[in-house]
Structures are given as C-alpha cells and as structure tokens.
Amino acid sequence: MSVIEARALVKSYGELNAVDGIDFDVAPGESFGLLGPNGAGKSTTMRMIGGTSLRTSGTLTVLGLDPETHGPEVRANLGVVPQQDNLDTELRCRENLITYGRYFGLPRSYLRGRADDLLAFAQLTDKADEKVDNLSGGMKRRLTIARGLINEPRILLLDEPTTGLDPQARHILWDRLFRLKEEGVTLVVTTHFMDEAEQLCDRLVVMDHGKIVAEGSPAQLIRRYSTREVLEVRFGSDRNAAVVAQLDGVAERIEVLPDRVLLYSADGEATLEQVTSRGLQPITSLVRRSSLEDVFLRLTGRSLID
Amino acid sequence: MSAPASRTLSGLYAGNVRAVLERGFKVIGNQNWTIVVSGFFEPVFYLLAMGYGLGGLVGTVTGPGGAEMSYVAFIAPALLATSAMNGAIYDSTWNVFFKMRFGRIYEAMLSTSLGPLDVAAGEIAMALFRGLLYACAFLGVMGVLGIATSWWALAMVPVAVLIALGFAAVGMAVTSWFTTFQQMDLINIVLLPMFLFSATLFPIGVYPQAVQWFIQALPLWHGVELMRQLSIGAFTDATWLHLGYFVVMSVAGVAFCTLRLRALFLR
Numbered sequence: 001m002s003v004i005e006a007r008a009l010v011k012s013y014g015e016l017n018a019v020d021g022i023d024f025d026v027a028p029g030e031s032f033g034l035l036g037p038n039g040a041g042k043s044t045t046m047r048m049i050g051g052t053s054l055r056t057s058g059t060l061t062v063l064g065l066d067p068e069t070h071g072p073e074v075r076a077n078l079g080v081v082p083q084q085d086n087l088d089t090e091l092r093c094r095e096n097l098i099t100y101g102r103y104f105g106l107p108r109s110y111l112r113g114r115a116d117d118l119l120a121f122a123q124l125t126d127k128a129d130e131k132v133d134n135l136s137g138g139m140k141r142r143l144t145i146a147r148g149l150i151n152e153p154r155i156l157l158l159d160e161p162t163t164g165l166d167p168q169a170r171h172i173l174w175d176r177l178f179r180l181k182e183e184g185v186t187l188v189v190t191t192h193f194m195d196e197a198e199q200l201c202d203r204l205v206v207m208d209h210g211k212i213v214a215e216g217s218p219a220q221l222i223r224r225y226s227t228r229e230v231l232e233v234r235f236g237s238d239r240n241a242a243v244v245a246q247l248d249g250v251a252e253r254i255e256v257l258p259d260r261v262l263l264y265s266a267d268g269e270a271t272l273e274q275v276t277s278r279g280l281q282p283i284t285s286l287v288r289r290s291s292l293e294d295v296f297l298r299l300t301g302r303s304l305i306d
Numbered sequence: 307m308s309a310p311a312s313r314t315l316s317g318l319y320a321g322n323v324r325a326v327l328e329r330g331f332k333v334i335g336n337q338n339w340t341i342v343v344s345g346f347f348e349p350v351f352y353l354l355a356m357g358y359g360l361g362g363l364v365g366t367v368t369g370p371g372g373a374e375m376s377y378v379a380f381i382a383p384a385l386l387a388t389s390a391m392n393g394a395i396y397d398s399t400w401n402v403f404f405k406m407r408f409g410r411i412y413e414a415m416l417s418t419s420l421g422p423l424d425v426a427a428g429e430i431a432m433a434l435f436r437g438l439l440y441a442c443a444f445l446g447v448m449g450v451l452g453i454a455t456s457w458w459a460l461a462m463v464p465v466a467v468l469i470a471l472g473f474a475a476v477g478m479a480v481t482s483w484f485t486t487f488q489q490m491d492l493i494n495i496v497l498l499p500m501f502l503f504s505a506t507l508f509p510i511g512v513y514p515q516a517v518q519w520f521i522q523a524l525p526l527w528h529g530v531e532l533m534r535q536l537s538i539g540a541f542t543d544a545t546w547l548h549l550g551y552f553v554v555m556s557v558a559g560v561a562f563c564t565l566r567l568r569a570l571f572l573r
Binding site for chain 2: 050052053054071072073075076078080082084086087088089090091092095099100102103104105151
C-alpha cells in the first residue's frame with residue numbers, strides 16, 4: 001500500500017492554480033522526488049502533505065489518513081525539513097531537538113537519549129550546547145534534519161534540502177540522507193537541482209506550472225526523453241543562433257540556449273567530428289552524459305535554473 | 307470550496323499547550339530575564355517620578371467613592387493596570403511578530419503534532435505569565451510604600467491577569483495582520499496616548515463630556531478604574547461593568563485570534 005496517495009490534487013490561490021490536478025503515489029521505503037523550477041508547485045504539494053495547506057479539490061491520503069482532518073496524527077508520523085531553516089534561535093542545539101520532540105508530546109526521558117543519538121547522526125555532538133546562530137549553513141541544515149527525525153517519522157519531507165550549501169556540505173548531507181534511506185525511512189524530496197534528484201531519488205515526477213509532465217526513475221527519464229550523450233558547443237553568444245542552420249542533421253535534436261548549443265546524440269565525439277567537418281570551429285566543446293536537466297529542457301523547453 | 311465545512315474545523319487542537327509553555331519558560335530561563343526586569347522598572351519609575359515628584363505639588367485627589375487619597379496612591383493602581391497591559395502587549399505583539407515573520411517559530415511548531423489552537427493558547431498564557439509577574443512585583447512595591455490600604459488590593463493580581471488576557475488576545479490577533487516594522491509602530495501610537503489619557507495620572511473629570519465618553523470606550527480606562535477601586539476597597543455600581551468589559555474583550559479576542567491563526571497557517 002502507498003504511504004502517500006494523491007488524486008487530481010488541486011491548490012488554487014485566486015485565479016492561479018499552484019498545483020493543477022496531479023496524481024502520484026509514494027511507496028513505503030521509497031525515495032521520491034518532486035523536480036521542477038521555482039514556482040512549479042513543489043512546496044505547495046509538500047505543505048498539503050503536512051496538512052498545513054488546505055487543498056482546493058482532489059483527494060490526498062498520507063498513511064491512509066486525510067492530513068486536513070487528521071493533521072496532528074499525520075504529522076506525528078512525518079518529519080518536515082522546510083526550505084528555509086526555522087530552527088529556534090532562542091534555544092541551543094540540543095534544546096532545539098528536545099523542545100521539538102515535546103511538541104509531539106514525547107516524554108522527556110526518551111528525548112534525552114534520542115537527541116544525543118541524532119546529534120551524533122548529524123555530526124554535531126560537539127555543538128550540542130552551541131547557540132544555533134553560531135552554526136554554519138550546512139550544520140544548521142543537518143540540525144534541521146536531525147530535528148525532523150526526533151519523532152522517528154515514517155516519512156521525511158525534505159524541501160530543497162541542499163539549496164544554498166557549498167559542494168562539500170551538500171555531499172555530507174547526501175551521505176546522511178542515504179543512511180536514512182538504508183534504514184527504510186521514506187524520503188520525499190523537492191529540488192530544482194538535477195544532480196540532487198539523480199543522487200537521492202529512486203523515482204521522481206517532473207513538475208512544471210503545477211502539473212506533472214513526466215514520471216519515472218532518473219535513468220528511465222533520461223532514456224525516454226534524451227539521448228545517451230550531449231555535445232555542448234559555444235560559438236560566442238552572438239553567433240550561437242546563427243550557426244544552427246549549418247548544424248542541421250548532425251544530431252537527433254538541437255537546443256539553442258543563450259550561451260551555448262546542445263547537440264543530442266548517442267555518440268558526442270562523433271557529432272563533434274561532424275560539426276568540425278562542416279567547417280565550424282566552436283570556441284569550446286564538451287561531451288557529457290545526458291542528465292535530468294536535459295530531460296527538463298526537452299519537456300518544458302526551458303532550463304531548470306533561470 | 308467543495309469540501310465540507312467541518313473539515314477546516316478539525317485538526318486545530320492537539321491538547322498539548324504544555325509543550326508551548328515549556329518552550330516559553332526555557333527561553334525566559336535562557337536569556338529574557340533582562341526584558342522581564344526592564345518591564346517591571348518602567349512603572350516603578352513612573353510611580354516614583356510622578357507620584358512623589360509631581361505628587362508633592364498636587365496634594366490629595368478625590369478617588370473612588372469620593373475618598374480623598376494621596377496622589378501617589380491615586381496613580382499607583384493605574385500604573386499597575388498599565389503594567390499588566392504592557393507586559394501582555396510585549397509578549398503578544400513584538401514577540402509574536404518576530405516569531406511569526408522572522409524566527410518562523412510557529413511554522414516549525416505547526417509542522418509537529420501541535421495545532422494552531424495549542425500555539426495560540428500557549429502564547430497567550432505566556433503573555434499572561436508576564437502580566438502576572440509584573441503585577442505581583444508592582445503590588446509588592448505598593449505594599450512596601452504603604453499605598454495599598456485594603457485587603458482587596460490582593461485581588462488586583464487576578465484582575466491584572468484578566469486585563470492582560472484581554473490585551474494579549476486582541477494584541478495577538480491584530481499583530482497577525484502586520485507584516486512590517488512600520489505597522490508595528492502603530493501599536494505604540496495607540497498605546498502611549500491611551501496610557502496618558504485614560505485617567506491614569508489625573509481624574510477623568512478634567513475632560514469635556516464628549517472626550518470622557520471616548521476615554522470610557524477604551525479598555526485601559528476600565529482597567530484603571532477597577533484597580534483604583536480594588537486598591538482601597540471602595541466599589542461602585544460600575545465595578546461589574548468594568549469587569550464585564552474585560553471578560554467580553556478576552557472572549558472576543560481569543561476567538562478572533564484563533565480565526566486569524568487558522569487563516570494564517572492553514573492556507
């Protein structure tokens with residue numbers, strides 16, 4: 001049975017449909033992603049799952065319950081990691097975990113041990129009595145995740161977990177999330193980073209303008225909507241558009257972005273040879289594997305990060 | 307909306323106000339004693355400066371029931387009412403504003419099992435605690451100075467809590483609309499004149515009738531009158547009216563506040 005089930009889910013703000021009739025299921029233990037640009041409706045969907053946003057129409061069940069009518073019960077089994085950290089800056093690190101656990105009505109005796117375990121998990125044991133404001137961005141994020149785990153949730157909701165973190169901090173965070181996955185925690189992740197979605201998600205839906213435009217595993221989506229490889233060439237921003245006419249037929253598909261041209265083919269090196277054989281000399285060229293970024297570009301005609 | 311109306315009414319309360327209070331006391335224990343202390347001294351300074359400084363020039367004033375009382379005894383109960391108001395207002399406006407707009411404390415609380423009603427009740431209770439602290443401390447000062455002359459004066463403490471409840475509930479509901487610091491300044495623009503003109507520092511008889519009516523419509527005047535009567539144990543027919551004013555203000559304020567929190571957090 002699915003732990004989350006959404007059918008024809010709609011959320012409107014006035015005229016705007018922030019979420020516009022989406023269907024999805026999340027299986028227990030799965031790591032499920034909502035991928036899309038800012039404003040695609042990912043965070044709104046997350047809030048509806050937590051019962052803090054009321055849906056306009058459609059049905060939604062979380063662990064078999066409607067989060068609107070059973071908000072406290074549903075949230076007792078959820079861990080929520082919001083897009084912006086909302087740690088309690090008037091409390092110290094360890095107090096943050098214990099106080100948050102008290103909001104779930106958990107006994108203090110249990111929370112003391114649990115808080116210590118989670119501080120160790122978040123690699124923050126030596127920061128237990130530190131003020132929250134003195135933590136780095138990555139540490140705050142890990143503390144927020146630790147806090148979201150205080151009630152041993154069956155589902156952890158992560159809204160843009162690594163936005164604003166440096167690469168090293170992101171990798172530490174991903175490592176922690178992998179461990180949770182191994183322990184069988186269901187993860188629901190929103191992100192606008194394709195590398196993050198590829199790293200973390202077993203399965204994902206691509207959202208755009210409140211609608212789901214594709215669904216599958218990262219590998220499936222790439223196979224279905226892109227080629228194996230991509231050749232990126234730059235001719236200089238004023239020439240990129242002009243040379244496209246001369247590139248006709250060298251690749252399965254061509255995308256022209258303001259700063260570069262993307263040529264989709266099974267063999268990027270061979271494509272590059274064809275390009276140069278037509279007398280074109282790109283300033284730079286790069287052959288890489290297709291990513292979810294390419295899938296998104298194909299599906300929406302826009303790149304993921306504007 | 308096609309959904310049944312009952313849907314939006316459920317899931318608001320989890321019966322765990324206690325956790326919100328624990329958080330409040332923990333924070334006070336961590337750092338906020340300085341604010342508690344400064345809030346206590348303000349009315350004491352007024353009492354000393356106005357009561358003894360200005361009071362020497364004034365002599366006696368006609369108090370409730372026509373009793374002559376010293377100027378310092380006249381303004382002390384009014385300052386106690388004001389103190390309860392200020393304590394409650396501090397917690398329910400500036401504190402709430404910060405937690406709502408910047409600290410995002412309520413957002414975090416509401417992603418747990420807590421419902422908006424737990425949070426509202428807990429925060430209002432914290433405001434009452436502050437009002438209670440100020441009232442007890444100020445009553446102690448009045449006792450030391452010998453200006454509380456009746457055992458009724460002890461009843462000023464629970465009445466201060468009632469005054470605090472009225473102001474805290476209304477203050478929190480109003481704050482829920484504010485999004486900028488400029489808007490928050492409106493609170494002071496309303497409270498300061500209300501303090502100065504609500505028959506706190508001189509009898510209401512100095513005003514023309516029309517102004518008196520206006521003052522009598524404001525909550526602080528009722529609080530001041532009530533406290534002044536309690537301080538010497540002299541009551542009038544209007545005593546119940548003053549009490550009733552705060553009961554109505556409190557009930558309406560709490561209802562209003564719950565509606566606002568629901569609108570804000572269950573979007």
